[in-house]
Amino acid sequence: MAVLEKNENQYFIAVHSGVGFIEHEDRINLSHLLEKACKEAIEVLKQGASCASAVSVAIEILENDGLTNAGFGSNLNFEGKVECDACICDSNGFYASVGSIRGIKNPINIATKLLEDSKNGTEIMCRVKPIFLVGEGAKNWAQNKQLTDQILSSDDLLISKEAKESWEYYKDIWNNNNNNNNNNNNNKLFWKQDTVGAVCLDSYGYLAAAVSSGGLILKWPGRIGEAAIFGAGCWAKSNKNNSVACSLTGTGEDIMRTMLAQQIGENLINLSKYQMPEQIIQTTLNQFIKSTHTNSQLEIQTCQ
Numbered sequence: 001m002a003v004l005e006k007n008e009n010q011y012f013i014a015v016h017s018g019v020g021f022i023e024h025e026d027r028i029n030l031s032h033l034l035e036k037a038c039k040e041a042i043e044v045l046k047q048g049a050s051c052a053s054a055v056s057v058a059i060e061i062l063e064n065d066g067l068t069n070a071g072f073g074s075n076l077n078f079e080g081k082v083e084c085d086a087c088i089c090d091s092n093g094f095y096a097s098v099g100s101i102r103g104i105k106n107p108i109n110i111a112t113k114l115l116e117d118s119k120n121g122t123e124i125m126c127r128v129k130p131i132f133l134v135g136e137g138a139k140n141w142a143q144n145k146q147l148t149d150q151i152l153s154s155d156d157l158l159i160s161k162e163a164k165e166s167w168e169y170y171k172d173i174w175n176n177n178n179n180n181n182n183n184n185n186n187n188k189l190f191w192k193q194d195t196v197g198a199v200c201l202d203s204y205g206y207l208a209a210a211v212s213s214g215g216l217i218l219k220w221p222g223r224i225g226e227a228a229i230f231g232a233g234c235w236a237k238s239n240k241n242n243s244v245a246c247s248l249t250g251t252g253e254d255i256m257r258t259m260l261a262q263q264i265g266e267n268l269i270n271l272s273k274y275q276m277p278e279q280i281i282q283t284t285l286n287q288f289i290k291s292t293h294t295n296s297q298l299e300i301q302t303c304q
Contacts, residue, residue, distance in 0.1 A: 010201070011200075012201040013054055013200045014038075015041075015198045017196050019249050033065050038058065041057050044057050045203065050090075054208070055088060055208045056088060059108040059211075063108060066162060071105065072105075072160060073163050074163065074215070075216060078171075080171075081155060085098065086098050086211065086212040087234050088209070089234055090115075090206060091236040092238070094118065096131045096132065097131070097227075097228045098110050098138040101133075103158070105158075106150055108212045109147070110138060114130065118130070210234060211233040211248075215227075226260075232256045233255065235262045242269045243269070244265045246265045263284055
Protein backbone atom coordinates (compact mmCIF):
# COMPACT_ATOMS: atom_id res chain seq x y z
CA MET A 1 0.00 0.00 0.00
CA ALA A 2 1.44 3.33 -1.04
CA VAL A 3 1.80 5.98 1.67
CA LEU A 4 0.66 9.38 0.43
CA GLU A 5 1.39 12.82 1.85
CA LYS A 6 -1.47 14.40 3.74
CA ASN A 7 -3.14 17.49 2.30
CA GLU A 8 -5.50 18.90 4.94
CA ASN A 9 -7.39 20.99 2.39
CA GLN A 10 -8.10 18.06 0.07
CA TYR A 11 -11.21 15.98 0.62
CA PHE A 12 -14.45 15.21 -1.18
CA ILE A 13 -17.66 13.30 -0.46
CA ALA A 14 -20.67 12.53 -2.66
CA VAL A 15 -23.77 10.58 -1.66
CA HIS A 16 -26.81 9.28 -3.49
CA SER A 17 -30.16 7.93 -2.34
CA GLY A 18 -30.70 5.58 -5.27
CA VAL A 19 -33.25 5.37 -8.03
CA GLY A 20 -36.90 4.44 -7.78
CA PHE A 21 -40.19 6.13 -7.07
CA ILE A 22 -40.08 8.96 -4.53
CA GLU A 23 -43.21 10.81 -3.41
CA HIS A 24 -43.05 14.49 -4.33
CA GLU A 25 -43.45 15.61 -0.71
CA ASP A 26 -40.48 13.44 0.31
CA ARG A 27 -38.03 14.93 -2.18
CA ILE A 28 -37.24 18.06 -0.15
CA ASN A 29 -36.75 16.03 3.02
CA LEU A 30 -34.55 13.60 1.12
CA SER A 31 -32.44 16.46 -0.22
CA HIS A 32 -31.92 17.72 3.34
CA LEU A 33 -31.00 14.21 4.47
CA LEU A 34 -28.36 13.87 1.76
CA GLU A 35 -26.96 17.27 2.72
CA LYS A 36 -26.77 16.15 6.35
CA ALA A 37 -24.93 12.97 5.38
CA CYS A 38 -22.37 14.98 3.41
CA LYS A 39 -21.83 17.48 6.21
CA GLU A 40 -21.31 14.78 8.84
CA ALA A 41 -18.83 12.98 6.60
CA ILE A 42 -16.94 16.23 5.91
CA GLU A 43 -16.65 16.85 9.65
CA VAL A 44 -14.90 13.53 10.26
CA LEU A 45 -12.66 14.14 7.23
CA LYS A 46 -11.64 17.50 8.72
CA GLN A 47 -10.60 15.62 11.84
CA GLY A 48 -8.31 13.40 9.79
CA ALA A 49 -10.56 10.37 9.37
CA SER A 50 -10.02 7.96 6.51
CA CYS A 51 -12.17 7.85 3.38
CA ALA A 52 -13.60 4.50 4.56
CA SER A 53 -14.69 6.04 7.86
CA ALA A 54 -16.26 8.98 6.06
CA VAL A 55 -18.39 6.92 3.66
CA SER A 56 -19.45 4.74 6.60
CA VAL A 57 -20.60 7.82 8.54
CA ALA A 58 -22.55 9.11 5.53
CA ILE A 59 -24.25 5.77 4.86
CA GLU A 60 -25.11 5.32 8.55
CA ILE A 61 -27.08 8.58 8.50
CA LEU A 62 -29.01 7.41 5.45
CA GLU A 63 -29.68 4.02 7.06
CA ASN A 64 -31.14 5.68 10.15
CA ASP A 65 -33.81 7.56 8.20
CA GLY A 66 -36.97 5.89 6.97
CA LEU A 67 -36.89 7.91 3.75
CA THR A 68 -34.28 5.58 2.26
CA ASN A 69 -34.30 1.91 1.40
CA ALA A 70 -31.46 1.04 3.78
CA GLY A 71 -31.47 0.10 7.45
CA PHE A 72 -34.58 1.42 9.20
CA GLY A 73 -37.53 1.74 6.83
CA SER A 74 -36.13 -0.68 4.25
CA ASN A 75 -38.36 -2.61 1.90
CA LEU A 76 -39.82 -5.78 3.40
CA ASN A 77 -39.20 -9.17 1.86
CA PHE A 78 -41.95 -11.61 0.93
CA GLU A 79 -42.30 -12.66 4.59
CA GLY A 80 -42.60 -9.06 5.78
CA LYS A 81 -39.07 -8.87 7.23
CA VAL A 82 -36.15 -6.48 6.69
CA GLU A 83 -33.01 -8.05 5.23
CA CYS A 84 -30.17 -5.73 4.31
CA ASP A 85 -26.98 -5.79 2.23
CA ALA A 86 -24.00 -3.45 2.54
CA CYS A 87 -20.50 -3.21 1.08
CA ILE A 88 -17.49 -0.94 1.55
CA CYS A 89 -14.19 -0.81 -0.36
CA ASP A 90 -11.13 1.41 -0.74
CA SER A 91 -8.62 2.18 -3.45
CA ASN A 92 -5.93 0.11 -1.69
CA GLY A 93 -7.78 -3.06 -2.66
CA PHE A 94 -9.58 -3.80 0.62
CA TYR A 95 -13.30 -4.54 0.78
CA ALA A 96 -15.87 -6.19 3.03
CA SER A 97 -19.61 -6.78 2.93
CA VAL A 98 -22.64 -8.30 4.60
CA GLY A 99 -25.66 -9.82 2.91
CA SER A 100 -29.24 -10.70 3.87
CA ILE A 101 -28.63 -9.56 7.44
CA ARG A 102 -31.48 -9.11 9.92
CA GLY A 103 -31.76 -7.29 13.23
CA ILE A 104 -28.75 -5.00 12.71
CA LYS A 105 -29.22 -1.25 13.15
CA ASN A 106 -26.55 -0.21 10.64
CA PRO A 107 -25.39 -2.91 8.19
CA ILE A 108 -22.68 -0.57 6.87
CA ASN A 109 -21.06 -0.51 10.32
CA ILE A 110 -20.71 -4.30 10.34
CA ALA A 111 -19.20 -4.21 6.85
CA THR A 112 -16.81 -1.45 7.96
CA LYS A 113 -15.77 -3.42 11.04
CA LEU A 114 -15.15 -6.46 8.83
CA LEU A 115 -12.98 -4.28 6.60
CA GLU A 116 -10.94 -2.95 9.51
CA ASP A 117 -10.60 -6.37 11.12
CA SER A 118 -9.42 -8.00 7.89
CA LYS A 119 -6.41 -5.65 7.78
CA ASN A 120 -5.06 -6.98 11.07
CA GLY A 121 -3.61 -10.31 10.01
CA THR A 122 -4.99 -13.78 10.58
CA GLU A 123 -6.73 -15.33 13.59
CA ILE A 124 -5.61 -18.20 15.84
CA MET A 125 -4.15 -21.14 13.88
CA CYS A 126 -3.79 -18.82 10.87
CA ARG A 127 -7.51 -18.88 10.16
CA VAL A 128 -8.20 -16.27 7.50
CA LYS A 129 -10.48 -13.47 8.64
CA PRO A 130 -13.77 -13.16 6.73
CA ILE A 131 -14.56 -10.27 4.43
CA PHE A 132 -18.10 -11.31 3.39
CA LEU A 133 -20.68 -12.70 5.83
CA VAL A 134 -24.38 -13.35 5.34
CA GLY A 135 -27.51 -13.86 7.40
CA GLU A 136 -27.22 -15.22 10.92
CA GLY A 137 -23.47 -15.69 10.50
CA ALA A 138 -22.99 -11.95 10.03
CA LYS A 139 -25.11 -11.18 13.09
CA ASN A 140 -23.22 -13.74 15.19
CA TRP A 141 -19.90 -12.20 14.10
CA ALA A 142 -21.13 -8.79 15.27
CA GLN A 143 -22.07 -10.30 18.63
CA ASN A 144 -18.64 -11.94 18.88
CA LYS A 145 -17.01 -8.56 18.25
CA GLN A 146 -19.22 -7.04 20.98
CA LEU A 147 -20.90 -4.59 18.63
CA THR A 148 -23.81 -4.52 21.05
CA ASP A 149 -25.05 -1.08 19.96
CA GLN A 150 -25.73 -2.53 16.51
CA ILE A 151 -27.72 -5.60 17.58
CA LEU A 152 -31.43 -4.90 17.95
CA SER A 153 -33.67 -6.67 20.45
CA SER A 154 -36.15 -7.39 17.68
CA ASP A 155 -35.85 -7.57 13.90
CA ASP A 156 -39.13 -5.67 13.67
CA LEU A 157 -37.52 -2.50 15.04
CA LEU A 158 -36.29 -1.86 11.49
CA ILE A 159 -39.83 -1.82 10.09
CA SER A 160 -41.32 1.61 9.49
CA LYS A 161 -45.05 2.33 9.30
CA GLU A 162 -44.69 3.38 5.65
CA ALA A 163 -42.76 0.25 4.67
CA LYS A 164 -45.34 -1.96 6.38
CA GLU A 165 -48.22 -0.25 4.60
CA SER A 166 -46.47 -0.54 1.26
CA TRP A 167 -45.74 -4.23 1.85
CA GLU A 168 -49.39 -4.92 2.70
CA TYR A 169 -50.54 -3.08 -0.43
CA TYR A 170 -48.25 -4.96 -2.82
CA LYS A 171 -48.70 -8.29 -1.04
CA ASP A 172 -52.46 -8.01 -1.59
CA ILE A 173 -51.89 -7.34 -5.28
CA TRP A 174 -49.51 -10.28 -5.47
CA ASN A 175 -51.97 -12.60 -3.77
CA ASN A 176 -54.85 -11.47 -5.98
CA ASN A 177 -52.82 -11.96 -9.15
CA ASN A 178 -51.56 -15.32 -7.93
CA ASN A 179 -55.04 -16.55 -6.97
CA ASN A 180 -56.37 -15.49 -10.37
CA ASN A 181 -53.33 -16.89 -12.19
CA ASN A 182 -52.81 -13.40 -13.58
CA ASN A 183 -49.35 -11.98 -14.23
CA ASN A 184 -50.48 -8.35 -14.41
CA ASN A 185 -47.47 -6.19 -15.22
CA ASN A 186 -49.58 -3.06 -14.78
CA ASN A 187 -49.05 -3.51 -11.04
CA LYS A 188 -45.28 -3.11 -11.05
CA LEU A 189 -43.48 -2.58 -7.76
CA PHE A 190 -43.00 1.19 -7.74
CA TRP A 191 -42.15 1.49 -4.02
CA LYS A 192 -38.59 2.63 -3.38
CA GLN A 193 -36.27 0.09 -5.00
CA ASP A 194 -33.05 1.95 -4.42
CA THR A 195 -29.58 1.46 -2.99
CA VAL A 196 -27.92 4.33 -1.11
CA GLY A 197 -24.26 4.98 -1.71
CA ALA A 198 -21.27 7.24 -1.23
CA VAL A 199 -17.80 7.89 -2.65
CA CYS A 200 -15.05 9.80 -0.89
CA LEU A 201 -11.57 11.25 -1.34
CA ASP A 202 -9.69 11.83 1.92
CA SER A 203 -6.85 14.20 2.77
CA TYR A 204 -4.26 11.48 2.05
CA GLY A 205 -5.52 11.04 -1.50
CA TYR A 206 -7.15 7.66 -0.91
CA LEU A 207 -10.63 6.79 -2.22
CA ALA A 208 -13.47 4.71 -0.82
CA ALA A 209 -16.94 3.68 -1.95
CA ALA A 210 -19.86 2.17 -0.07
CA VAL A 211 -23.43 1.02 -0.66
CA SER A 212 -26.32 -0.18 1.50
CA SER A 213 -29.75 -1.49 0.60
CA GLY A 214 -32.86 -3.22 1.85
CA GLY A 215 -33.33 -4.69 -1.62
CA LEU A 216 -36.49 -5.24 -3.60
CA ILE A 217 -39.88 -5.17 -1.98
CA LEU A 218 -41.39 -8.69 -1.79
CA LYS A 219 -37.97 -10.13 -2.57
CA TRP A 220 -37.39 -13.80 -1.88
CA PRO A 221 -36.01 -14.25 1.66
CA GLY A 222 -32.25 -14.70 1.51
CA ARG A 223 -31.93 -12.82 -1.76
CA ILE A 224 -28.68 -10.89 -2.03
CA GLY A 225 -28.35 -7.90 -4.32
CA GLU A 226 -25.57 -5.81 -5.82
CA ALA A 227 -25.13 -3.88 -2.56
CA ALA A 228 -23.33 -6.88 -1.06
CA ILE A 229 -21.11 -7.63 -4.05
CA PHE A 230 -17.75 -5.94 -4.56
CA GLY A 231 -17.42 -4.96 -8.20
CA ALA A 232 -21.16 -4.94 -8.71
CA GLY A 233 -22.57 -2.26 -6.41
CA CYS A 234 -19.31 -0.50 -5.57
CA TRP A 235 -15.66 -0.58 -6.57
CA ALA A 236 -12.44 1.34 -5.96
CA LYS A 237 -8.90 1.09 -7.28
CA SER A 238 -5.68 3.06 -7.73
CA ASN A 239 -2.79 2.79 -10.16
CA LYS A 240 0.20 5.03 -10.79
CA ASN A 241 -1.84 7.38 -12.98
CA ASN A 242 -5.43 7.38 -11.72
CA SER A 243 -7.70 6.49 -8.81
CA VAL A 244 -11.39 5.70 -9.12
CA ALA A 245 -14.25 4.98 -6.73
CA CYS A 246 -17.72 4.05 -7.96
CA SER A 247 -21.05 3.54 -6.19
CA LEU A 248 -24.20 2.72 -8.09
CA THR A 249 -27.81 1.66 -7.80
CA GLY A 250 -30.30 -0.11 -10.02
CA THR A 251 -31.65 -3.60 -10.66
CA GLY A 252 -29.32 -5.82 -8.65
CA GLU A 253 -29.55 -8.95 -10.74
CA ASP A 254 -28.64 -7.08 -13.93
CA ILE A 255 -25.79 -5.25 -12.20
CA MET A 256 -24.38 -8.46 -10.72
CA ARG A 257 -24.46 -10.25 -14.08
CA THR A 258 -22.24 -7.58 -15.57
CA MET A 259 -20.17 -6.49 -12.51
CA LEU A 260 -21.05 -2.98 -13.60
CA ALA A 261 -19.22 -0.95 -10.95
CA GLN A 262 -15.96 -2.70 -11.81
CA GLN A 263 -16.57 -2.26 -15.53
CA ILE A 264 -17.09 1.47 -15.13
CA GLY A 265 -14.15 1.80 -12.76
CA GLU A 266 -11.72 -0.18 -14.93
CA ASN A 267 -12.69 1.84 -17.99
CA LEU A 268 -12.19 5.11 -16.11
CA ILE A 269 -8.90 4.17 -14.49
CA ASN A 270 -7.48 3.26 -17.90
CA LEU A 271 -8.68 6.55 -19.37
CA SER A 272 -6.31 8.11 -21.87
CA LYS A 273 -5.66 11.85 -22.02
CA TYR A 274 -7.70 11.98 -25.20
CA GLN A 275 -10.87 10.54 -23.62
CA MET A 276 -13.55 12.27 -21.55
CA PRO A 277 -14.88 10.49 -18.42
CA GLU A 278 -18.49 11.25 -19.40
CA GLN A 279 -17.99 9.52 -22.74
CA ILE A 280 -16.50 6.42 -21.08
CA ILE A 281 -19.36 6.18 -18.59
CA GLN A 282 -22.04 6.56 -21.25
CA THR A 283 -20.41 3.95 -23.50
CA THR A 284 -20.21 1.49 -20.60
CA LEU A 285 -23.86 2.08 -19.70
CA ASN A 286 -24.94 1.57 -23.29
CA GLN A 287 -23.10 -1.75 -23.33
CA PHE A 288 -24.76 -2.68 -20.04
CA ILE A 289 -28.25 -1.99 -21.34
CA LYS A 290 -27.61 -3.98 -24.50
CA SER A 291 -26.10 -6.92 -22.63
CA THR A 292 -28.96 -7.29 -20.16
CA HIS A 293 -31.85 -6.41 -22.51
CA THR A 294 -33.34 -4.14 -19.90
CA ASN A 295 -34.09 -0.50 -19.27
CA SER A 296 -32.68 -0.59 -15.76
CA GLN A 297 -32.48 2.80 -14.10
CA LEU A 298 -29.07 3.76 -12.84
CA GLU A 299 -27.66 6.55 -10.79
CA ILE A 300 -23.90 6.60 -10.58
CA GLN A 301 -21.55 8.59 -8.43
CA THR A 302 -17.96 8.40 -9.60
CA CYS A 303 -14.88 10.07 -8.25
CA GLN A 304 -11.72 10.33 -10.28
